[in-house]
Amino acid sequence: MPEYRTHRLAVALVLTVLAILALGCSTKDDPDEVLALCGNHSCGQLVMVTIDTSSSGYQYLEPALSPDGTRIAFTADWRVIPSLDEDEYQEPFESRQILIMPVPPDIWSESMVHRKPVEEVEQLGAQLVRLAEFSHIVGGSPIPVTTAHRIDKSGPLWLDNDHLLFVARFGRRDRILTADITNPAVATAQVVFYEPDDLAETGGWIYYHKDPALSPDGRWLAFTRFGCDAEPNAPDVYCAPTELWVLDMQTTSDPTQVTAFPLTSGAMILKDPTWSPDGSVICFAATSDLVGQYTNAITELFRIRFDAEEAELGAVTVDHQLRRLTTTTVADGDPIVGLANYAPTFDLTGGQIYFVSTRRTPASTLRVRSIWRIPSDGRLEPSILFYSRRDDIDPFVNRADGSLLLSSGMGFPTEMLDALEQATIDSLRAANEDPDIPIPLTEIEILRRAQTARDELEFFEGVMSHLFVFRRF
Secondary structure, three states, rough: OOOOOOOOOOHHHHOOOOEEOEEEEOOOOOOOOOOOOOOOOEEEEEEEEEOOOOOOOOEEEEEEOOOOOEEEEEEEEEHHHOOHHHHHHHHOOOOEEEEEEEOOOOOOOOOOOOOOEEHHHHHOOEEEEEOOOOOEEEEOOEEEEHHHHOOOOOEEEEEEEOOOEEEEEEOOOEEEHHHHHHHHOOHEEOOOOOOOOHOOOOEEEEEEEEEEEEEOOOOEEEEEEEEEOOOOOOOOOOOEEOOOEEEEHHHOOOOOOOOEOOOOOEOEEEEEEEEEOOOOOEEEEHHHHOOOOOOOEEEEEEEEEEOOHHHHHOOOOOOOEEEEOOOOOOOOOEEEEEEEEEEEEEEOOOOEEEEEEEEOOOOOOOOOEEEEEEEOOOOOOOOEOOOOOOOEEEEEOOOOOOOOEEEEEEOOHHHHHHHHHHHHHOOOHHHHOOOOOOOOOOOHHHHHHHHHHHHHOOOOOOOOOOEEEEEOO
């Protein structure tokens, strides 16, 4: 086993601990941001999805549920899959890759199924989406990609149950790709959209496409776009602000002839578009220079109206009914910079938006990332939704029941650790009753071993990001 797998749990009793827990409590959902915490969590039921102890540092991020609800796509270090070729396993690169895994049984149901932690996420059925050789166009010529596992990938979403869409980084270009994952080990991929400058032999601009978001009907793909002047003899490199764009998925059979156009003006930072359930509104994060304010460089939430009839004609009104939803107060010396409010997603009704924020949580001096909510028209101040005192990010709404998939650095939850410790104590006490044991453990030794088993799982808090479901909130 490779040397970098630095942390393995040797205590067999760890595999008996419950991997699903239910939290019952109440919270005040008022705009004054008052929250009654349930231990380290807001009210609801929390289900741990990735119950592995793979290493001291893997991060499972950006979960997305397949349309049929049977699989989850997410990003991770590709070396988290130990069955990969040993020669490739040792290659010195750390690209983020896309994995898919079956949804654990009864995660969405009322019943609480007991599951056992495992050593590897592969034991949970996780598979690497490994791209077959394909080509992309640079300088007007096709360039073969023979080692696609070296490409950094992000933002997976499902086109249907057999196809993923995601962002891949080709040198200084980020492009949106689709991949047929009928066989994840040999996934066939192609670029969705090429810029005219990609087709030029020399000069032009280098453009970046990020943050894809598919409309509910599958027709329109929103994404963020910015570019930099690539003229070889230019004394200075000029980069344009980031804009929100949309492309017509019905025109992508030829990626060089796609219908695409801007939806917003530019901003220093603009990211994470998400569609309302009826496809009429797009919410996103942007710095306030989008609306001509240059007070700080932190992101707020905005929304625009999307007119599908206009879009079918090949253009829309830029900044159509643009509205700001959040305003973050920043005091002198406040450490908030950059991504203060981002990753929005609509609830089932479209009446609320869940998002990630670094604003100070109630009754705490911490400024970690946590998940908040706000009415989708912005009429009230945000209130806390999920808070573990560790980074809670990447919310994804299950369209079947409104529950949240998310990534968190909270590690194995306190209630789970309590159950582990008590199970270890009970097991050792029962073993002591065996008359064939030559030297029974003392009560102090039993408690010490139980604490050791707990400590080995506590190690993962703040070190490894796991996937969770937050439901019944």
